[in-house]
Amino acid sequence: MNNLKQYLSLAVSHPGIFRNPQSEGLDVILQEEEILQIESLVAQKLEQKGLPLEWAKVGIVYKDQYLMVLRDAVRFPDGQLGTYIRILVKPDSTRGVVILPIYQQKVLLIRHFRHATRSWHLEIPRGFGEKDSSSEENTQRELMEEIGAEANSLVSIGEMHVNTGISSECVELFFADIKSVGEFDVKEGITQLLTIEVSEFERMISDNEITDSFTIAAYTRAKLRQLLP
Structure with missing residues (x-):
């Protein structure tokens, strides 16, 4: 199972981690096709700045027995699309x-x-x-x-x-x-x-x-x- 598949599987098993606000806020995007489009958009921006393209990849960046680092595809309150990284304690901790x-x-x-x-x-x-x-x-x-x-x-x-x-x-x-x-x-x-x-x-x-x-x-x-x- 690739990283994105693991990430989407996590969203199914622990939906609370990915819940979106009722009103304006940052919406996490979980549709695979849209995620790939956002990855491409972010990769273009990174390339222009000479930064590593893997920083555009959505998914589980790192995990161990203590914590998990996610990079989400998000829609910002102004409608802009991009990625956002966050650190989670393990869901069952x-x-x-x-x-x-x-x-x-x-x-x-x-x-x-x-x-x-x-x-x-x-x-x-x-x-x-x-x-x-x-x-x-x-x-x-x-x-x-x-x-x-x-x-x-x-x-x-x-x-x-x-x-x-x-x-x-x-x-x-x-x-x-x-x-x-x-x-x-x-x-x-x-x-x-x-x-x-x-x-x-x-x-x-x-x-x-x-x-x-x-x-x-x-x-x-x-x-x-x-x-x-």
Whole structure:
């Protein structure tokens, strides 16, 4: 089965990924003949710019056990035709979790090396969800794996779409009252566990010392819901 056939088969098996808006928006085109016409149109534009023609190909650009990259044929709101690339979490994957942990009235932060940026970040625990586990179970697991922590209570503080410009990923944010803390997970690239006063935590966000979007979003939700000490 060629790439386009796999792509169209994915559209049949997971129609929600390809749903079009009721009103104006970007429409995904799934008619094979029209897709081929759009590929030809885009290829002409790429050729004029001296760019690789394979960038015009609609289909599954890449996939592994974690994510999938699609290049769709689309009709833009002004009627123009073209392609648009997006990153999807696997259709059968479980939502990830992000946890703002409070221990003895203070915020727990980890110093974590992130491969994507090739740098260190101050952030709160987070992780992928495991299939057949609830969000609360995934949250408790991540707390134990990353900082050896147990929670007295967990409060869901809503969802967060990570990057709506290119990614479908959505995570659930949690506020956690921590009972106890153990060892942090060195093999995950964590080198330090910090216990920070809330006022200092807010200063670090304000002064750009914390740039992790998950941490900032969880703090904002917790602050607005008056959960912080």
